[in-house]
Amino acid sequence: MTSGNPGPVMRSAAALVLLTAAVLPAALELASPAPSTVIGPPIGQVTDRAAPPDRSHPADLRARGAAPTVDLKLSGDPANRITLVLLGDGYTDIQQSLFRDQADRAWRALLDIEPFRTYQGFFNIRRVDVVSSASGIAESEPGGNNPTTPLGMHFWCEGTARLLCADEDATARYAGAGDGPQYLIALANSTEYGGAGGTGVTTLAGGSPDAGRIIQHEIGHTIGDLGDEYDSAPTDSDYPNLATVDADEMLRTRTKWWRWIGAASPDGAGTVGAYRSGNGLYRPTADSVMRTLGGTYNLPSREAIIEQIYRRVRPMDAPDPAAGAVTGRPRLSVHPVALSGQRQLQVDWTVDGRPVESTALDHSWLDTGALGLAPGRKVTVTATVRDTTDWVRDEAFRAQYMTRSVSWTVAG
Numbered sequence: 138m139t140s141g142n143p144g145p146v147m148r149s150a151a152a153l154v155l156l157t158a159a160v161l162p163a164a165l166e167l168a169s170p171a172p173s174t175v176i177g178p179p180i181g182q183v184t185d186r187a188a189p190p191d192r193s194h195p196a197d198l199r200a201r202g203a204a205p206t207v208d209l210k211l212s213g214d215p216a217n218r219i220t221l222v223l224l225g226d227g228y229t230d231i232q233q234s235l236f237r238d239q240a241d242r243a244w245r246a247l248l249d250i251e252p253f254r255t256y257q258g259f260f261n262i263r264r265v266d267v268v269s270s271a272s273g274i275a276e277s278e279p280g281g282n283n284p285t286t287p288l289g290m291h292f293w294c295e296g297t298a299r300l301l302c303a304d305e306d307a308t309a310r311y312a313g314a315g316d317g318p319q320y321l322i323a324l325a326n327s328t329e330y331g332g333a334g335g336t337g338v339t340t341l342a343g344g345s346p347d348a349g350r351i352i353q354h355e356i357g358h359t360i361g362d363l364g365d366e367y368d369s370a371p372t373d374s375d376y377p378n379l380a381t382v383d384a385d386e387m388l389r390t391r392t393k394w395w396r397w398i399g400a401a402s403p404d405g406a407g408t409v410g411a412y413r414s415g416n417g418l419y420r421p422t423a424d425s426v427m428r429t430l431g432g433t434y435n436l437p438s439r440e441a442i443i444e445q446i447y448r449r450v451r452p453m454d455a456p457d458p459a460a461g462a463v464t465g466r467p468r469l470s471v472h473p474v475a476l477s478g479q480r481q482l483q484v485d486w487t488v489d490g491r492p493v494e495s496t497a498l499d500h501s502w503l504d505t506g507a508l509g510l511a512p513g514r515k516v517t518v519t520a521t522v523r524d525t526t527d528w529v530r531d532e533a534f535r536a537q538y539m540t541r542s543v544s545w546t547v548a549g
Contacts, residue, residue, distance in 0.1 A: 400436055
Protein backbone atom coordinates (compact mmCIF):
# COMPACT_ATOMS: atom_id res chain seq x y z
CA MET A 138 0.00 0.00 0.00
CA THR A 139 1.06 3.58 -0.37
CA SER A 140 2.30 5.62 2.53
CA GLY A 141 0.05 8.21 4.07
CA ASN A 142 -3.65 7.65 3.42
CA PRO A 143 -3.91 4.81 0.90
CA GLY A 144 -6.45 4.68 -1.84
CA PRO A 145 -9.60 2.62 -1.48
CA VAL A 146 -9.03 -1.08 -1.01
CA MET A 147 -9.56 -3.26 -4.06
CA ARG A 148 -12.89 -5.09 -3.81
CA SER A 149 -12.39 -7.57 -6.61
CA ALA A 150 -9.36 -8.45 -8.67
CA ALA A 151 -11.59 -9.52 -11.54
CA ALA A 152 -13.17 -6.08 -11.54
CA LEU A 153 -9.92 -4.45 -12.54
CA VAL A 154 -9.69 -5.76 -16.07
CA LEU A 155 -9.43 -3.34 -18.96
CA LEU A 156 -11.46 -4.73 -21.84
CA THR A 157 -9.66 -5.30 -25.09
CA ALA A 158 -9.72 -2.60 -27.72
CA ALA A 159 -11.19 -5.11 -30.17
CA VAL A 160 -14.57 -4.90 -28.48
CA LEU A 161 -14.32 -1.20 -27.70
CA PRO A 162 -14.75 1.12 -30.64
CA ALA A 163 -14.67 4.87 -30.13
CA ALA A 164 -16.20 4.54 -26.69
CA LEU A 165 -13.57 2.14 -25.32
CA GLU A 166 -15.28 0.77 -22.23
CA LEU A 167 -13.08 0.20 -19.21
CA ALA A 168 -13.72 -2.54 -16.81
CA SER A 169 -14.07 -2.41 -13.18
CA PRO A 170 -14.68 -0.51 -10.08
CA ALA A 171 -11.18 -0.48 -8.95
CA PRO A 172 -9.42 2.53 -7.61
CA SER A 173 -6.29 4.01 -9.09
CA THR A 174 -4.54 7.32 -9.31
CA VAL A 175 -2.92 10.20 -11.01
CA ILE A 176 -3.15 13.93 -11.33
CA GLY A 177 -1.10 16.76 -12.60
CA PRO A 178 -0.43 20.45 -12.63
CA PRO A 179 -1.96 23.23 -14.47
CA ILE A 180 -0.31 24.18 -17.67
CA GLY A 181 1.62 27.28 -16.85
CA GLN A 182 2.10 26.39 -13.17
CA VAL A 183 4.57 23.56 -13.56
CA THR A 184 7.67 23.81 -11.41
CA ASP A 185 9.98 21.16 -12.84
CA ARG A 186 12.24 21.39 -9.83
CA ALA A 187 14.47 18.47 -9.10
CA ALA A 188 15.31 17.24 -5.65
CA PRO A 189 19.03 17.30 -4.69
CA PRO A 190 20.62 14.76 -7.02
CA ASP A 191 21.72 11.39 -5.70
CA ARG A 192 25.24 10.83 -7.06
CA SER A 193 25.07 7.08 -6.53
CA HIS A 194 25.64 4.72 -9.44
CA PRO A 195 22.32 3.65 -11.07
CA ALA A 196 22.93 0.02 -10.12
CA ASP A 197 23.37 1.02 -6.48
CA LEU A 198 20.16 3.05 -6.58
CA ARG A 199 18.22 0.09 -7.97
CA ALA A 200 19.67 -2.24 -5.39
CA ARG A 201 18.23 -0.22 -2.54
CA GLY A 202 15.01 0.75 -4.29
CA ALA A 203 15.97 4.37 -4.91
CA ALA A 204 15.89 6.69 -7.90
CA PRO A 205 16.14 10.43 -8.63
CA THR A 206 12.90 12.33 -8.03
CA VAL A 207 11.49 15.49 -9.61
CA ASP A 208 8.70 17.68 -8.23
CA LEU A 209 6.44 18.41 -11.20
CA LYS A 210 3.83 20.35 -9.26
CA LEU A 211 4.21 21.86 -5.81
CA SER A 212 0.91 23.27 -4.63
CA GLY A 213 1.72 23.40 -0.93
CA ASP A 214 2.78 21.58 2.21
CA PRO A 215 2.84 17.82 1.44
CA ALA A 216 1.31 17.19 4.86
CA ASN A 217 -1.84 18.92 3.60
CA ARG A 218 -1.84 17.82 -0.03
CA ILE A 219 -2.39 14.57 -1.90
CA THR A 220 0.86 13.65 -3.63
CA LEU A 221 0.63 11.71 -6.86
CA VAL A 222 3.82 9.81 -7.59
CA LEU A 223 4.52 8.74 -11.17
CA LEU A 224 7.07 5.99 -11.77
CA GLY A 225 8.17 4.18 -14.93
CA ASP A 226 9.07 0.56 -15.62
CA GLY A 227 10.91 -0.80 -18.64
CA TYR A 228 12.49 2.54 -19.53
CA THR A 229 16.25 2.34 -19.95
CA ASP A 230 18.62 5.19 -19.22
CA ILE A 231 18.43 6.49 -22.80
CA GLN A 232 14.60 6.21 -22.70
CA GLN A 233 14.08 8.44 -19.69
CA SER A 234 13.03 11.33 -21.92
CA LEU A 235 10.32 9.05 -23.35
CA PHE A 236 9.10 8.30 -19.83
CA ARG A 237 9.08 12.00 -18.93
CA ASP A 238 7.00 12.83 -22.00
CA GLN A 239 4.51 10.03 -21.34
CA ALA A 240 4.21 10.88 -17.66
CA ASP A 241 3.61 14.55 -18.52
CA ARG A 242 0.85 13.66 -20.97
CA ALA A 243 -0.83 11.45 -18.39
CA TRP A 244 -1.09 13.97 -15.57
CA ARG A 245 -1.93 16.84 -17.90
CA ALA A 246 -4.84 14.78 -19.22
CA LEU A 247 -6.05 14.34 -15.67
CA LEU A 248 -6.07 18.05 -15.03
CA ASP A 249 -8.13 18.53 -18.15
CA ILE A 250 -11.25 17.05 -16.55
CA GLU A 251 -13.45 18.43 -13.77
CA PRO A 252 -13.39 18.44 -10.82
CA PHE A 253 -9.61 17.88 -10.95
CA ARG A 254 -9.07 20.98 -13.08
CA THR A 255 -10.58 23.20 -10.38
CA TYR A 256 -9.09 21.31 -7.42
CA GLN A 257 -5.58 20.81 -8.78
CA GLY A 258 -4.20 22.98 -5.98
CA PHE A 259 -5.01 20.14 -3.58
CA PHE A 260 -2.41 17.94 -5.29
CA ASN A 261 1.35 17.79 -5.50
CA ILE A 262 2.89 15.70 -8.27
CA ARG A 263 6.24 13.97 -8.11
CA ARG A 264 8.04 11.92 -10.74
CA VAL A 265 10.49 9.14 -9.90
CA ASP A 266 12.98 8.36 -12.68
CA VAL A 267 13.42 4.60 -12.34
CA VAL A 268 15.98 3.22 -14.80
CA SER A 269 15.54 -0.32 -16.16
CA SER A 270 18.39 -2.36 -17.54
CA ALA A 271 16.21 -3.64 -20.40
CA SER A 272 13.60 -1.91 -22.54
CA GLY A 273 9.94 -2.85 -22.27
CA ILE A 274 7.97 -5.13 -19.95
CA ALA A 275 6.58 -8.66 -20.11
CA GLU A 276 3.70 -8.66 -22.61
CA SER A 277 3.38 -12.28 -23.78
CA GLU A 278 0.65 -14.69 -22.73
CA PRO A 279 2.86 -17.07 -20.72
CA GLY A 280 2.99 -14.23 -18.22
CA GLY A 281 5.34 -13.65 -15.39
CA ASN A 282 7.22 -10.47 -14.75
CA ASN A 283 10.42 -9.47 -16.47
CA PRO A 284 13.13 -9.81 -13.79
CA THR A 285 15.13 -7.04 -15.45
CA THR A 286 12.50 -4.37 -14.72
CA PRO A 287 12.59 -2.84 -11.23
CA LEU A 288 8.80 -2.61 -10.78
CA GLY A 289 8.03 -6.04 -12.25
CA MET A 290 5.21 -4.77 -14.47
CA HIS A 291 3.53 -7.31 -16.75
CA PHE A 292 0.40 -7.91 -18.79
CA TRP A 293 -1.67 -11.09 -18.52
CA CYS A 294 -1.96 -10.57 -14.80
CA GLU A 295 -4.24 -13.27 -13.39
CA GLY A 296 -4.56 -14.67 -16.92
CA THR A 297 -6.19 -11.56 -18.43
CA ALA A 298 -4.46 -10.04 -21.44
CA ARG A 299 -5.07 -6.35 -20.65
CA LEU A 300 -4.65 -6.54 -16.91
CA LEU A 301 -1.36 -4.79 -16.15
CA CYS A 302 0.18 -5.47 -12.76
CA ALA A 303 3.19 -4.20 -10.85
CA ASP A 304 5.14 -5.36 -7.84
CA GLU A 305 3.53 -3.14 -5.22
CA ASP A 306 6.27 -3.54 -2.61
CA ALA A 307 8.99 -2.61 -5.10
CA THR A 308 6.97 0.35 -6.41
CA ALA A 309 6.40 1.62 -2.88
CA ARG A 310 10.13 1.37 -2.11
CA TYR A 311 11.02 3.47 -5.13
CA ALA A 312 8.28 6.00 -4.36
CA GLY A 313 9.47 6.45 -0.78
CA ALA A 314 7.50 7.66 2.21
CA GLY A 315 5.66 10.95 2.03
CA ASP A 316 4.72 13.56 4.62
CA GLY A 317 1.05 13.15 3.77
CA PRO A 318 -1.29 10.98 1.69
CA GLN A 319 0.12 9.80 -1.60
CA TYR A 320 -0.95 7.56 -4.47
CA LEU A 321 1.36 5.69 -6.82
CA ILE A 322 0.98 5.55 -10.60
CA ALA A 323 3.21 3.17 -12.54
CA LEU A 324 3.67 3.63 -16.29
CA ALA A 325 4.87 0.69 -18.38
CA ASN A 326 7.04 1.20 -21.43
CA SER A 327 4.49 -0.33 -23.77
CA THR A 328 2.13 0.76 -26.52
CA GLU A 329 -0.37 -1.98 -25.68
CA TYR A 330 -3.84 -1.04 -24.43
CA GLY A 331 -4.16 -1.81 -20.75
CA GLY A 332 -3.82 -0.91 -17.13
CA ALA A 333 -5.37 -1.54 -13.73
CA GLY A 334 -6.25 0.10 -10.48
CA GLY A 335 -7.49 -0.77 -7.07
CA THR A 336 -4.63 -1.79 -4.83
CA GLY A 337 -1.57 0.20 -3.86
CA VAL A 338 -0.50 1.01 -7.42
CA THR A 339 -2.41 2.27 -10.44
CA THR A 340 -0.94 1.09 -13.72
CA LEU A 341 -1.18 2.08 -17.36
CA ALA A 342 0.70 1.53 -20.58
CA GLY A 343 2.50 4.83 -20.97
CA GLY A 344 2.75 4.54 -24.76
CA SER A 345 -0.90 3.68 -25.41
CA PRO A 346 -2.71 6.30 -27.51
CA ASP A 347 -5.52 6.11 -24.94
CA ALA A 348 -3.33 6.54 -21.85
CA GLY A 349 -4.70 9.97 -20.93
CA ARG A 350 -8.33 8.93 -21.25
CA ILE A 351 -7.72 5.72 -19.33
CA ILE A 352 -6.21 7.69 -16.46
CA GLN A 353 -9.22 10.01 -16.38
CA HIS A 354 -11.39 6.95 -15.86
CA GLU A 355 -9.11 5.22 -13.38
CA ILE A 356 -8.73 8.28 -11.17
CA GLY A 357 -12.44 8.12 -10.59
CA HIS A 358 -11.95 4.71 -9.01
CA THR A 359 -9.02 5.87 -6.93
CA ILE A 360 -10.01 9.24 -5.61
CA GLY A 361 -13.79 9.03 -5.78
CA ASP A 362 -14.19 5.32 -5.03
CA LEU A 363 -16.47 5.21 -8.08
CA GLY A 364 -17.73 2.09 -9.81
CA ASP A 365 -17.90 1.33 -13.50
CA GLU A 366 -21.17 2.29 -15.18
CA TYR A 367 -21.00 0.21 -18.33
CA ASP A 368 -23.28 -2.71 -19.11
CA SER A 369 -20.83 -5.53 -18.46
CA ALA A 370 -19.48 -4.20 -15.15
CA PRO A 371 -19.77 -6.35 -12.02
CA THR A 372 -23.09 -6.05 -10.19
CA ASP A 373 -21.63 -4.41 -7.10
CA SER A 374 -23.68 -1.35 -6.12
CA ASP A 375 -21.54 -0.37 -3.14
CA TYR A 376 -20.35 2.81 -4.86
CA PRO A 377 -21.67 6.38 -4.79
CA ASN A 378 -22.55 6.28 -8.51
CA LEU A 379 -24.29 2.88 -8.64
CA ALA A 380 -27.63 1.81 -7.19
CA THR A 381 -30.14 -1.03 -7.16
CA VAL A 382 -33.17 1.30 -6.92
CA ASP A 383 -34.72 3.81 -9.30
CA ALA A 384 -35.00 7.60 -8.93
CA ASP A 385 -38.41 7.52 -7.24
CA GLU A 386 -37.14 5.16 -4.57
CA MET A 387 -34.01 7.27 -4.04
CA LEU A 388 -36.14 10.36 -3.47
CA ARG A 389 -38.50 8.49 -1.15
CA THR A 390 -35.71 7.01 1.00
CA ARG A 391 -33.20 9.86 0.56
CA THR A 392 -30.45 7.49 -0.52
CA LYS A 393 -27.64 7.49 -3.07
CA TRP A 394 -27.72 10.58 -5.32
CA TRP A 395 -31.25 11.69 -4.40
CA ARG A 396 -30.14 15.32 -3.97
CA TRP A 397 -29.14 15.44 -7.64
CA ILE A 398 -32.26 13.98 -9.26
CA GLY A 399 -33.40 16.34 -12.01
CA ALA A 400 -30.18 18.40 -12.18
CA ALA A 401 -28.79 19.12 -15.65
CA SER A 402 -25.99 16.74 -16.65
CA PRO A 403 -22.57 18.42 -17.11
CA ASP A 404 -22.26 16.95 -20.61
CA GLY A 405 -25.47 18.71 -21.68
CA ALA A 406 -27.22 15.42 -22.41
CA GLY A 407 -30.28 15.20 -20.23
CA THR A 408 -30.60 15.26 -16.46
CA VAL A 409 -29.47 13.23 -13.47
CA GLY A 410 -31.83 10.35 -12.86
CA ALA A 411 -31.53 6.58 -12.68
CA TYR A 412 -30.48 4.94 -15.95
CA ARG A 413 -30.45 1.17 -16.00
CA SER A 414 -27.36 -0.59 -17.32
CA GLY A 415 -27.29 -4.01 -18.92
CA ASN A 416 -26.13 -5.56 -15.66
CA GLY A 417 -29.28 -4.37 -13.87
CA LEU A 418 -27.71 -1.56 -11.84
CA TYR A 419 -28.72 2.09 -12.11
CA ARG A 420 -26.29 4.91 -12.95
CA PRO A 421 -26.85 8.69 -12.56
CA THR A 422 -26.71 9.75 -16.23
CA ALA A 423 -26.97 8.26 -19.69
CA ASP A 424 -23.20 8.49 -20.11
CA SER A 425 -20.07 9.55 -18.22
CA VAL A 426 -16.34 8.93 -18.09
CA MET A 427 -17.07 5.94 -15.85
CA ARG A 428 -18.96 4.43 -18.79
CA THR A 429 -17.20 5.79 -21.88
CA LEU A 430 -13.64 7.00 -22.24
CA GLY A 431 -13.44 10.69 -23.10
CA GLY A 432 -16.63 11.58 -21.24
CA THR A 433 -17.16 13.76 -18.17
CA TYR A 434 -17.89 12.91 -14.55
CA ASN A 435 -21.58 13.16 -13.75
CA LEU A 436 -22.61 15.36 -10.81
CA PRO A 437 -22.90 12.63 -8.13
CA SER A 438 -19.43 11.43 -9.14
CA ARG A 439 -17.99 14.94 -8.98
CA GLU A 440 -19.38 15.31 -5.49
CA ALA A 441 -17.92 11.95 -4.45
CA ILE A 442 -14.47 12.92 -5.74
CA ILE A 443 -14.51 16.31 -4.00
CA GLU A 444 -15.61 14.70 -0.75
CA GLN A 445 -12.79 12.15 -0.89
CA ILE A 446 -10.29 14.96 -1.55
CA TYR A 447 -11.54 16.83 1.52
CA ARG A 448 -11.25 13.71 3.65
CA ARG A 449 -7.50 13.99 3.05
CA VAL A 450 -6.84 17.72 2.65
CA ARG A 451 -7.97 20.55 4.91
CA PRO A 452 -9.31 23.70 3.19
CA MET A 453 -6.55 25.87 4.68
CA ASP A 454 -2.91 25.59 5.60
CA ALA A 455 -1.40 26.82 8.88
CA PRO A 456 -2.35 30.42 9.81
CA ASP A 457 0.11 33.23 10.52
CA PRO A 458 0.64 33.81 13.40
CA ALA A 459 -0.33 30.52 15.02
CA ALA A 460 -3.74 30.39 16.67
CA GLY A 461 -3.96 31.50 20.29
CA ALA A 462 -3.00 34.63 22.21
CA VAL A 463 -1.19 37.35 20.27
CA THR A 464 0.30 40.62 21.42
CA GLY A 465 0.50 44.03 19.80
CA ARG A 466 -1.57 44.79 16.72
CA PRO A 467 -0.55 42.02 14.29
CA ARG A 468 -1.95 41.26 10.90
CA LEU A 469 -3.74 37.91 11.16
CA SER A 470 -3.54 35.78 8.03
CA VAL A 471 -5.08 32.54 6.80
CA HIS A 472 -3.99 30.51 3.81
CA PRO A 473 -6.88 28.84 1.97
CA VAL A 474 -5.90 26.13 -0.48
CA ALA A 475 -6.09 27.78 -3.89
CA LEU A 476 -8.61 26.74 -6.51
CA SER A 477 -8.00 27.05 -10.24
CA GLY A 478 -10.31 29.62 -11.79
CA GLN A 479 -12.17 32.69 -10.61
CA ARG A 480 -13.91 31.06 -7.65
CA GLN A 481 -11.82 30.73 -4.49
CA LEU A 482 -12.59 29.43 -1.03
CA GLN A 483 -14.66 31.90 1.00
CA VAL A 484 -13.06 33.59 4.02
CA ASP A 485 -15.18 35.25 6.74
CA TRP A 486 -13.95 37.14 9.82
CA THR A 487 -15.65 37.79 13.16
CA VAL A 488 -14.69 39.67 16.33
CA ASP A 489 -16.38 38.17 19.40
CA GLY A 490 -18.84 36.55 17.03
CA ARG A 491 -19.75 39.72 15.12
CA PRO A 492 -18.87 39.86 11.40
CA VAL A 493 -16.14 42.30 10.34
CA GLU A 494 -14.83 43.13 6.89
CA SER A 495 -11.29 42.40 5.76
CA THR A 496 -9.66 45.06 3.61
CA ALA A 497 -7.69 42.39 1.71
CA LEU A 498 -8.98 41.74 -1.79
CA ASP A 499 -9.03 38.01 -1.13
CA HIS A 500 -10.10 38.46 2.53
CA SER A 501 -7.12 36.35 3.61
CA TRP A 502 -5.92 38.73 6.34
CA LEU A 503 -7.23 41.15 8.93
CA ASP A 504 -5.39 44.18 10.30
CA THR A 505 -6.09 44.12 14.06
CA GLY A 506 -4.69 47.64 14.36
CA ALA A 507 -7.78 48.86 12.55
CA LEU A 508 -10.16 47.33 15.11
CA GLY A 509 -9.78 50.31 17.48
CA LEU A 510 -9.63 48.18 20.62
CA ALA A 511 -9.78 50.03 23.93
CA PRO A 512 -6.75 49.57 26.22
CA GLY A 513 -7.02 46.39 28.26
CA ARG A 514 -9.85 44.94 26.22
CA LYS A 515 -9.53 41.37 24.92
CA VAL A 516 -11.39 40.06 21.91
CA THR A 517 -11.52 36.78 20.02
CA VAL A 518 -10.88 37.10 16.30
CA THR A 519 -11.99 34.14 14.18
CA ALA A 520 -11.42 33.40 10.51
CA THR A 521 -13.54 30.76 8.80
CA VAL A 522 -12.59 29.23 5.46
CA ARG A 523 -15.38 27.49 3.55
CA ASP A 524 -15.75 25.85 0.16
CA THR A 525 -19.07 27.06 -1.25
CA THR A 526 -19.04 24.96 -4.43
CA ASP A 527 -22.43 23.93 -5.78
CA TRP A 528 -20.85 20.64 -6.86
CA VAL A 529 -21.50 19.45 -3.30
CA ARG A 530 -25.05 19.25 -2.00
CA ASP A 531 -24.39 17.36 1.22
CA GLU A 532 -24.38 20.30 3.65
CA ALA A 533 -23.50 18.13 6.65
CA PHE A 534 -20.33 17.05 4.84
CA ARG A 535 -19.54 20.66 3.89
CA ALA A 536 -19.79 21.73 7.53
CA GLN A 537 -17.63 18.88 8.79
CA TYR A 538 -14.88 18.67 6.18
CA MET A 539 -15.05 21.66 3.84
CA THR A 540 -15.16 24.33 6.55
CA ARG A 541 -12.38 25.20 9.00
CA SER A 542 -12.03 28.01 11.57
CA VAL A 543 -9.06 29.43 13.45
CA SER A 544 -9.16 31.90 16.37
CA TRP A 545 -6.80 34.33 18.07
CA THR A 546 -7.14 36.23 21.34
CA VAL A 547 -6.10 39.84 20.82
CA ALA A 548 -5.53 42.20 23.79
CA GLY A 549 -6.14 45.94 23.47
